[in-house]
Each structure stands twice: as structure tokens, then as C-alpha cells.
Amino acid sequence: MRDEKGVVLFDPYETEQQEWKKQQVKERFKQLLTIISPLFILMIWEICSQTGILDIRFFPPPTAILGTFFDLIASGELFKHVSVSLYRIAAGFLLGVIPGVIIGLLMGLYAPIRHFISPLIMAFMPIPTLALLPIIIIIFGIGDFSKVVTIAGSVFFPVVINTVAGVLNIERVYLDVAKNYGASPKDFFMKIAFPGALPVMLEGIQMGQAIALLTIVAAEMMGATSGIGYLIWTSYKAFMLKEMFVGLVIISFFGFLFSLFLRGLQKKIVPWR
Numbered sequence: 104m105r106d107e108k109g110v111v112l113f114d115p116y117e118t119e120q121q122e123w124k125k126q127q128v129k130e131r132f133k134q135l136l137t138i139i140s141p142l143f144i145l146m147i148w149e150i151c152s153q154t155g156i157l158d159i160r161f162f163p164p165p166t167a168i169l170g171t172f173f174d175l176i177a178s179g180e181l182f183k184h185v186s187v188s189l190y191r192i193a194a195g196f197l198l199g200v201i202p203g204v205i206i207g208l209l210m211g212l213y214a215p216i217r218h219f220i221s222p223l224i225m226a227f228m229p230i231p232t233l234a235l236l237p238i239i240i241i242i243f244g245i246g247d248f249s250k251v252v253t254i255a256g257s258v259f260f261p262v263v264i265n266t267v268a269g270v271l272n273i274e275r276v277y278l279d280v281a282k283n284y285g286a287s288p289k290d291f292f293m294k295i296a297f298p299g300a301l302p303v304m305l306e307g308i309q310m311g312q313a314i315a316l317l318t319i320v321a322a323e324m325m326g327a328t329s330g331i332g333y334l335i336w337t338s339y340k341a342f343m344l345k346e347m348f349v350g351l352v353i354i355s356f357f358g359f360l361f362s363l364f365l366r367g368l369q370k371k372i373v374p375w376r
Contacts, residue, residue, distance in 0.1 A: 163345050168352070171345040181334075185353060188319055188330040191247055192357075195254025196315050200308055203262030207304070208296050210263070211270020224263065232256040233321050250322045250330075257318040258311035265307025269300025305369045312361045316354055 145165045151157040152164035159167075175181035210217040232253055239256075243249040273296070281295050323332025331350050338346035 161344060163348065168345050168348045172349050172352075175346065175349060181349070181353075184329055184331050184334045184350075187247075188323065188332070189357075191250045191323075191330065192254060192315050192319050194247075195251040195319070196258055196312065198251060199255035199258030199315075200262050200311060203259045203307075203311075204266055204304060207263040207266025208270060208292060208300065211267045211300065212292070212296050217267065224260065228260045228264075232318060233325070236322060236325060245327075250319065250327065253322045254315050254318050257314045261310040261314065262304070262307040265310070266300055266304045269303030270296050272303065273299035302369075302373045305365070305373065309362065309365050309369075312365060313358060316358050316361070320354055 148157070148162070149164050149166060152159050152162055172181070206220065210220055235256065236249075236253055239249050239252050243252055277295055277299065281291050286295070319330065320332035320335065323330035324336040327333045331354055335347050335350035335354075338344070338350065
């Protein structure tokens with residue numbers, strides 16, 4: 104913008120660039136805080152363990168846990184437990200999410216289906232899946248599939264409930280327009296209900312991945328001969344606390360990694376959220 108003499112008072116483009124740079128600085132600062140906070144906790148833990156404030160028998164220093172981590176990698180034991188747990192988590196997660204999304208969409212779109220299935224979901228949802236683990240083991244055995252079914256049962260409920268809520272929150276005008284233009288059931292399902300419910304559905308999936316990690320650890324503690332939960336439990340019983348902490352850190356790491364992946368996916372799929 105210029106004054107009467109043609110002198111530039113301010114440049115809108117330059118102002119916009121300055122605002123963008125400020126926003127970038129803020130984002131980098133937030134990312135830095137995200138990295139610093141766990142490092143700060145680890146540093147405090149290390150200092151307290153080395154100075155005797157914490158009993159190293161129960162809280163070994165992070166450097167000692169890191170050494171145990173590399174020893175477990177070198178022996179191949181850690182890879183065995185991690186690979187088994189990741190397989191169970193992935194299979195159980197998909198087995199819970201896919202039916203949860205399909206049933207949730209059907210319940211949201213069709214009132215008769217919703218009224219028929221809702222009482223069943225409300226009846227089974229309060230029961231912890233781990234409480235059903237003995238029955239699941241009786242039906243499916245003590246192999247991997249029983250763990251997969253246990254995870255799927257835990258993931259299913261938050262996904263189906265959030266999917267139903269997402270469909271019911273779609274503005275009525277979109278549904279009416281689809282009906283008026285004679286949309287086929289397939290188009291109605293895939294082009295109206297699914298995209299409309301996607302933001303809320305992804306929140307349920309995000310919740311489901313956290314529940315999957317909680318469930319796999321508990322399930323492997325109760326009835327397994329391998330996996331991260333098995334490593335944590337057997338290490339605790341043998342008072343090998345460094346190995347136990349390695350298992351806990353790995354579960355925490357995977358939880359953080361999966362959460363970042365799903366949030367990044369959410370930004371790509373539903374950028375308006």
C-alpha cells in the first residue's frame with residue numbers, strides 16, 4: 104500500500120511472509136518441547152539413580168537399561184518378542200476395526216439395524232475383554248489366535264460407537280440430496296456415510312490402537328509363552344528389572360509411534376480437522 108506521494112506504507116505480501124515465519128517458529132518450538140520432555144525425565148531419572156535418591160535395585164538408571172536393551176537385541180530375544188507382539192497387535196487391530204467400521208456405518212444409516220444391535224453392544228461393552236480371556240482360550244486355544252481375538256474385542260467397541268456417532272452427526276441436507284438424486288446404496292454408503300463419519304471414526308480408531316497395546320500386554324502376561332507382555336511378566340517374577348523396563352519402554356515407544364502415524368494419516372485424510 105502506498106501513500107499520496109507513492110511511498111510504500113506496508114507490503115501485504117511481506118506481512119504475510121512474516122506471519123508465516125512466526126508460525127513456523129512456533130511449530131518448531133512445540134516440536135522441540137515434545138522431544139525435550141521425555142529426555143528431561145530420563146535425565147532426572149539417571150541423576151536420581153546415580154546419586155542414590157532412587158534405589159537402583161528397583162529403578163536402574165536409564166544407561167543400564169539401554170545396555171540391557173542392546174544385549175537383548177544381540178541375543179535375538181528382543182526381536183522374537185517384539186515381532187510376535189506386533190503380529191498379534193496388527194491382526195487383532197484389523198480384525199476389530201474392519202467389522203467395527205462396517206457395522207457402525209450400517210447402524211448409523213439404518214435405524215432398524217441400529218435398534219437391533221445397540222442393546223447387544225451396550226450389554227457387552229462394559230465387560231472387560233480380559234475378563235473373557237478364559238472363555239476365549241477355551242474356544243480358540245492358547246495360541247496366537249486367542250490373543251488376536253482378545254485385541255479385536257477390545258478395539259471393536261470404540262470404533263463401532265464412534266462410527267455410529269459420526270454417521271448420525273452428518274448434516275441431514277447431504278442425506279436428502281443423495282436420496283433426491285437417486286444415489287445407489289453403494290454410493291450412499293461410500294460417498295456420503297463413510298466420508299462424513301471419517302473424522303469421528305478416526306478418533307475411535309486412535310482410541311482403539313491405545314487399547315490394543317494395553318490389551319496385548321495383559322493378554323501376554325496371562326496366557327502366552329512369548330511377546331512383550333510375557334517378557335515384562337517373566338522378568339518381573341525373576342526380579343530382572345532391567346529387562347522388565349526394556350519391555351515397558353518398548354510398549355511406550357510403539358504407542359507413541361502408532362499415535363503419530365494415525366495423527367499424520369488423519370491430517371492427510373481429513374485436513375479440515
